[in-house]
Amino acid sequence: MAAVRDLKATEMAASGGDDAIELGKRHLIQPWPHAGSVGAEARALIGEGDGIYITDSTGKRLIDGPAGMWCVNVGHRREELARVMYEQAMALSYNTPWYTMNAPSAELAMRIAGHAPGDLSHVFYTTGGSSAVETALRFMQFYNNVRGWPEKKLILSRGGAYHGSTYLSASLNGRPRDRDWMDGAEELVIKLSSPDPFRRPQGMGLAAFTDFLVDQFRDTVARVGADKIGAFVGEPVQASGGVVIPPDGYLKRIREICRDNDILYVSDEVVTGFGRLGHVFASGDVFGIDPDMITFAKGVTSGYFPLGGVIISERLLQELRRSNHPDAMFGHGLTYTSHPVGCAVALKNLDLLEESVLAHTRAVAPYFQAQLKTLEELPLVGEVRGAGLMGCVECVADRESKNPLQLDKDVGKRIDAHCHELGLLVRPLINMCVMSPPLIITREQINDMVGILREGISRTMDDLRKEGVWRG
Structure with a gap:
């Protein structure tokens, strides 16, 4: 080699x-x-x-x-990661996720769930961050369809946000240059102000700025109707927006509004996950929130293999299992979902992080x-x-x-x-x-x-x- x-x-x-x-x-x-x-x-x-x-x-x-x-x-x-790629490929290079599974994906899901906050206990794997966010949004749509809320599909996003390059995930992006010449599902997305303290109105203190952001969120829910809004998607730290750190307490207050209004909180940790802020996930350990879903990618394999995923709350899955539509299918999956080589690399990468x-x-x-x-x-x-x-x-x-x-x-x-x-x-x-x-x-x-x-x-x-x- x-x-x-x-x-x-x-x-x-x-x-x-x-x-x-x-x-x-x-x-x-x-x-x-x-x-x-x-x-x-x-x-x-x-x-x-x-x-x-x-x-x-x-x-x-x-x-x-x-x-x-x-x-x-x-x-x-890192020779450890290169060796794992080789060894896993020699043992099992691929299996179809439609009707088979592999051991590395199951073990990794257990390890990831052990680091996730709240009751986030189940993992759906994707090939990267864009497909992870896309999966979270499609799951929200499926979840509300099964519950009998087909109109509850709007998504709240923010200025300065970056959530991906697939059609639906890119529609959430809040940087003008990302959308100037590209189409998107604009009818599904409501954009809120960026939580950037550096760009707050001149003369406004941080506490007042936080109140402004929270009031804008609450007022938007009241104006549009909670029965129309399915999810809020937000990065704990807006990465490609310029490493925007939200003011203290902002994320917790947004989480409370989402919980009170049956709006799924999706924490996009594609960047902040797997060590960037010193923890496997920043949502709970750094910001004290327990989202309904967390998306991840990038650092899960340290870039050695394309892998991403969504961690989903046990509560949401239980609701689906108790529904009156047991035959309703979440018609979503990828050829490389739960890829054995990617999951094996992620397991060794997680070992290095934890050690x-x-x-x-x-x-x-x-x-x-x-x-x-x-x-x-x-x-x-x-x-x-x-x-x-x-x-x-x-x-x-x-x-x-x-x-x-x-x-x-x-x-x-x-x-x-x-x-x-x-x-x-x-x-x-x-x-x-x-x-x-x-x-x-x-x-x-x-x-x-x-x-x-x-x-x-x-x-x-x-x-x-x-x-x-x-x-x-």
């Missing part, structure tokens, strides 16, 4: 990755492309990963600041947050915020107006380009830089990461001044 890897790395180094880049331009459609470059674009070519580092096609070693896509939680090149990675994350998270916070000394930085091992640096034209629009819209990409040159990969989001490194990162590596990010922001400030875009 190592010999094959070294051979491929040698071949790539010899060509500088030119062959793969050319093939990508000719044959590969990248995700989230623009019409002007769709099907004719190549992106930065990554050849190897090791621990918290990746190596690009030029041989440059980079800190993997986003941990892939919020997912490489236990780090790259040391979760405790390490809780130990280094305060240092990570404190070091990132020092970047607020830079005049381009409006706010640094985060929780656990996820953080966001938001850049603004000036701190008084908090206006990002007067800046070059690609300021995040500018910072990322400088950081790439210096040895760090950043997740740029317009005027923001998001960091969510592998959970095994050390204090020394945090110092390196923040030092490079500081220099990347400083160089970007110099560029903006020279171009007359910014005077800070």
